[in-house]
Amino acid sequence: MIIAERKPIDEIKSFIEGQKKVLVVGCRGCVTVCNAGGTKEVEILASLLRLDAQKEGHDVTVDEHTLERQCDPEYIDELVEFVDKKYDAILSMACSVGPQFLSRRYPKENIFPALNTNFIGGALAHGIWAEHCQACGNCIIHKFGGMCPVTRCSKSLMNGPCGGSAGGVCEISKEVECIWHLIATKFMEEGKLEQFAPIQPIKDWSSSRDGGPRKIVREELVK
Amino acid sequence: MSDEFEPRIIAFCCQYCSYSAADMAGSMRLQYPTNVEIVLIPCTGRFDVILALKAFESGADGVYVAGCLEGNCHFVDGNIRAKKRVAYLANELKKIGIEPERIAMYNLSASMGPRFAEIVTEFTDNIKALGPSPVKKKLAA
Ligand code: SF4
Numbered sequence: 563m564i565i566a567e568r569k570p571i572d573e574i575k576s577f578i579e580g581q582k583k584v585l586v587v588g589c590r591g592c593v594t595v596c597n598a599g600g601t602k603e604v605e606i607l608a609s610l611l612r613l614d615a616q617k618e619g620h621d622v623t624v625d626e627h628t629l630e631r632q633c634d635p636e637y638i639d640e641l642v643e644f645v646d647k648k649y650d651a652i653l654s655m656a657c658s659v660g661p662q663f664l665s666r667r668y669p670k671e672n673i674f675p676a677l678n679t680n681f682i683g684g685a686l687a688h689g690i691w692a693e694h695c696q697a698c699g700n701c702i703i704h705k706f707g708g709m710c711p712v713t714r715c716s717k718s719l720m721n722g723p724c725g726g727s728a729g730g731v732c733e734i735s736k737e738v739e740c741i742w743h744l745i746a747t748k749f750m751e752e753g754k755l756e757q758f759a760p761i762q763p764i765k766d767w768s769s770s771r772d773g774g775p776r777k778i779v780r781e782e783l784v785k
Numbered sequence: 786m787s788d789e790f791e792p793r794i795i796a797f798c799c800q801y802c803s804y805s806a807a808d809m810a811g812s813m814r815l816q817y818p819t820n821v822e823i824v825l826i827p828c829t830g831r832f833d834v835i836l837a838l839k840a841f842e843s844g845a846d847g848v849y850v851a852g853c854l855e856g857n858c859h860f861v862d863g864n865i866r867a868k869k870r871v872a873y874l875a876n877e878l879k880k881i882g883i884e885p886e887r888i889a890m891y892n893l894s895a896s897m898g899p900r901f902a903e904i905v906t907e908f909t910d911n912i913k914a915l916g917p918s919p920v921k922k923k924l925a926a
Contacts, residue, residue, distance in 0.1 A: 613842060614882070
């Protein structure tokens with residue numbers, strides 16, 4: 563899923579400074595699962611903003627609504643009844659796709675991102691997420707024991723480990739495991755070192771961001 | 786009638802410890818301030834940040850969560866989770882200019898009636914010293 567986290571409250575406050583009517587919009591997709599922008603997080607942010615406004619003696623209304631998803635036009639359409647209520651600012655608690663879709667659908671509205679979108683990853687434990695995919699557009703993890711060196715090696719090396727690998731840890735930080743150490747260890751333990759040995763060719767990055775912003779058209783699905 | 790500020794305090798009390806301790810304090814006829822309104826929860830692991838935020842929005846001057854002694858949670862680590870949530874919220878409140886001391890976590894066992902009374906007194910005194918919630922002050926103005 564897409565992993566995101568809420569922006570610092572000060573930054574969010576700066577977006578809505580002087581505004582009287584604010585709508586906080588959540589998303590029931592990835593950001594609900596990673597506890598960044600679901601119904602609960604919308605409630606918490608809206609409550610904090612109301613408390614802040616009350617404390618300052620400002621008369622500010624902060625409403626809440628959570629959409630099924632903010633990356634599909636049909637759900638974005640559902641917000642029309644709220645937009646009709648004329649908000650001075652709309653805070654999207656989706657990944658960055660959400661505020662972009664909202665801005666396109668409601669061009670006259672003042673839309674702000676309330677989250678920072680961090681990476682594509684998974685939960686290692688409740689409350690701990692780690693990056694696992696970089697959306698390079700050409701998955702090759704089967705060659706590396708089911709691990710992705712494109713994402714999880716700091717240098718995206720196709721033939722690792724590099725000289726910076728020490729004790730299973732990457733040279734950039736003691737907090738970062740060397741994925742190449744894990745890949746090599748897995749092959750060794752399984753006695754398949756010969757499968758590990760082949761030199762991998764230079765990766766074709768044309769399917770990645772190097773080819774510019776990407777788009778997929780599936781004719782069989784297009785109406 | 787005295788003009789002294791009487792804070793409104795909401796306490797989220799776990800049924801296995803502090804709620805029973807409150808009963809014991811009552812049976813022991815212990816005196817403590819009447820400012821605290823108790824909300825029974827099945828475990829402090831049920832405590833959620835939003836519950837405290839709603840209390841503050843509704844005009845509470847202080848909120849505390851009272852759970853079992855660490856290591857004694859009926860659900861293993863509910864009180865540890867609650868402690869982290871309280872710390873998280875204290876930090877968020879601080880960032881919007883509300884004194885973080887308005888939210889606190891306490892630990893006690895069901896047999897600690899006197900400690901229950903002591904906590905109520907201590908927290909009430911702390912909140913009295915802070916004065917009314919900055920949110921409420923403006924609401925009244
Ligand atoms: S130490 Fe390992 S993870 Fe870090 S850059 Fe080198 S091969 Fe990649």
